[in-house]
Amino acid sequence: MSAPKIAVEVDIAIVGGGLVGASLAIALQPCGLRMALIESVSAEATGQPSFDDRTTALGNSSRRIFEALDVWPLISGQAAPIKNIHVSDAGRFGFARLSAAEQGIDSFGYVVTNRVLGQALRTRLGALKDIDLRMPSSCTHIAISESQVEIHTEPSALPIRAKLVIAADGSRSQVRSAAGLSAEVEDYQQVAVIAHVAATRSSDGTAYERFTSEGPFAVLPLHNGCYGVVWTLPPSAAELLMAASDAEYLAQLQRQFGWRIGRFLRVGQRNAYPLQLTRATKTIGPRVALIGNAAQALHPVAGQGFNLGLRDAATLAEVLSVLPAGADVGASAVLADFSARRMIDRDGITRFTDGLVKLFSEQRLGVPLLRDMGLLMFDLSPTAKQALSKLSWGFARHTPRLARGLNLIL
Numbered sequence: 072m073s074a075p076k077i078a079v080e081v082d083i084a085i086v087g088g089g090l091v092g093a094s095l096a097i098a099l100q101p102c103g104l105r106m107a108l109i110e111s112v113s114a115e116a117t118g119q120p121s122f123d124d125r126t127t128a129l130g131n132s133s134r135r136i137f138e139a140l141d142v143w144p145l146i147s148g149q150a151a152p153i154k155n156i157h158v159s160d161a162g163r164f165g166f167a168r169l170s171a172a173e174q175g176i177d178s179f180g181y182v183v184t185n186r187v188l189g190q191a192l193r194t195r196l197g198a199l200k201d202i203d204l205r206m207p208s209s210c211t212h213i214a215i216s217e218s219q220v221e222i223h224t225e226p227s228a229l230p231i232r233a234k235l236v237i238a239a240d241g242s243r244s245q246v247r248s249a250a251g252l253s254a255e256v257e258d259y260q261q262v263a264v265i266a267h268v269a270a271t272r273s274s275d276g277t278a279y280e281r282f283t284s285e286g287p288f289a290v291l292p293l294h295n296g297c298y299g300v301v302w303t304l305p306p307s308a309a310e311l312l313m314a315a316s317d318a319e320y321l322a323q324l325q326r327q328f329g330w331r332i333g334r335f336l337r338v339g340q341r342n343a344y345p346l347q348l349t350r351a352t353k354t355i356g357p358r359v360a361l362i363g364n365a366a367q368a369l370h371p372v373a374g375q376g377f378n379l380g381l382r383d384a385a386t387l388a389e390v391l392s393v394l395p396a397g398a399d400v401g402a403s404a405v406l407a408d409f410s411a412r413r414m415i416d417r418d419g420i421t422r423f424t425d426g427l428v429k430l431f432s433e434q435r436l437g438v439p440l441l442r443d444m445g446l447l448m449f450d451l452s453p454t455a456k457q458a459l460s461k462l463s464w465g466f467a468r469h470t471p472r473l474a475r476g477l478n479l480i481l
């Protein structure tokens with residue numbers, strides 16, 4: 072493709088304005104950089120893949136980051152605090168309970184629907200200055216050279232020339248491929264069927280996580296007293312659950328979960344998400360940085376994927392914020408700094424999440440018994456509980472300033 076003579080010149084182009092890409096653009100605002108954000112789906116579209124009916128459990132680090140970005144006031148009224156966590160091995164004796172009060176914290180995190188999060192982020196995006204907001208517009212072609220990246224978009228006419236391109240375009244990242252960065256993909260052979268449900272007992276801030284032989288199953292509190300259900304199943308069983316009538320779904324849910332929160336009364340729209348672990352082998356390349364699902368897409372079992380992606384965005388913003396005016400934002404030393412700062416958190420959370428899925432789906436003789444003993448021991452161990460409750464801050468070392476409640480700019 073021959074390079075057109077005229078292009079929009081920016082410092083940073085973000086491809087993907089989903090939860091993580093939009094958060095990065097907002098975080099970068101105080102840095103005074105010229106930015107472009109390209110997102111293929113319009114804010115209002117019902118099919119926006121990042122801002123749908125899923126619920127996201129925001130950890131405490133994410134709350135801090137959203138407070139600093141002034142996003143939190145737009146979502147706090149619709150965020151349900153997680154006061155207690157109840158973990159069990161379905162049909163067996165192992166269980167563990169965690170209480171935020173016992174850990175001396177307000178909550179382990181907050182459950183918000185992605186649609187609410189998306190709306191808040193789009194509101195803040197709309198108020199940004201010095202940004203070429205292309206939405207809806209798709210990135211169609213990227214050419215990376217030593218000194219710049221040229222990004223072509225449809226339907227916008229002029230290409231964008233940037234010093235740095237950020238891949239925030241999800242697990243099948245086109246930018247990642249264009250940069251020649253490979254990703255390892257492991258299919259869990261599980262599908263998450265999500266839905267909002269109402270029960271006779273309103274939610275009291277308890278999040279239930281049950282491990283079944285077919286996959287994990289979570290019932291999360293919502294701000295309106297209802298619940299968000301994330302039901303993980305093998306693909307064929309998920310297909311049947313998606314096709315079931317509302318009455319059949321509710322009856323199956325009752326059998327699966329029991330009567331702990333009373334009778335299930337109503338269910339909203341169901342959506343299905345096939346689950347894979349996608350992990351880019353490197354998160355940087357020449358003039359490219361990967362964040363969010365483009366860098367790593369995790370199983371939702373521990374509710375960590377977005378939290379991790381948001382810390383990617385907060386860290387990248389911090390690394391860029393300390394550069395002197397006019398510095399090359401895409402220089403390899405800058406990107407190496409970002410990648411090194413993210414390594415421990417990224418590896419730790421990915422291994423933890425993947426290990427949890429595998430440990431609890433293991434049915435070999437003796438393993439379920441050991442697992443139950445482990446859960447009961449955990450239930451009796453304040454030290455183990457304290458360690459797990461710290462997960463909502465991410466794996467320590469290089470915690471970004473925003474996640475520590477500090478301003479981006481010193």
Ligand SMILES: Cc1cc2nc3c(=O)[nH]c(=O)nc-3n(C[C@H](O)[C@H](O)[C@H](O)COP(=O)(O)OP(=O)(O)OC[C@H]3O[C@@H](n4cnc5c(N)ncnc54)[C@H](O)[C@@H]3O)c2cc1C
Nearest residue numbers: 087089090091111121128210241363364371374376377378
């Ligand atoms: C069932 C389920 C439950 C989950 N629960 C939690 C939870 O409780 N807590 C948690 O932390 N995480 C959770 N996650 C993970 C979380 O949803 C993801 O980590 C998060 O959505 C990643 O956001 P992202 O912006 O990186 O990617 P995406 O959400 O995939 O967004 C990518 C964006 O890029 C755009 N795009 C793609 N290609 C192009 C292109 N060529 N040009 C322009 N735009 C493009 C897309 O339109 C999209 O808006 C869950 C995931 C699932 C499946």
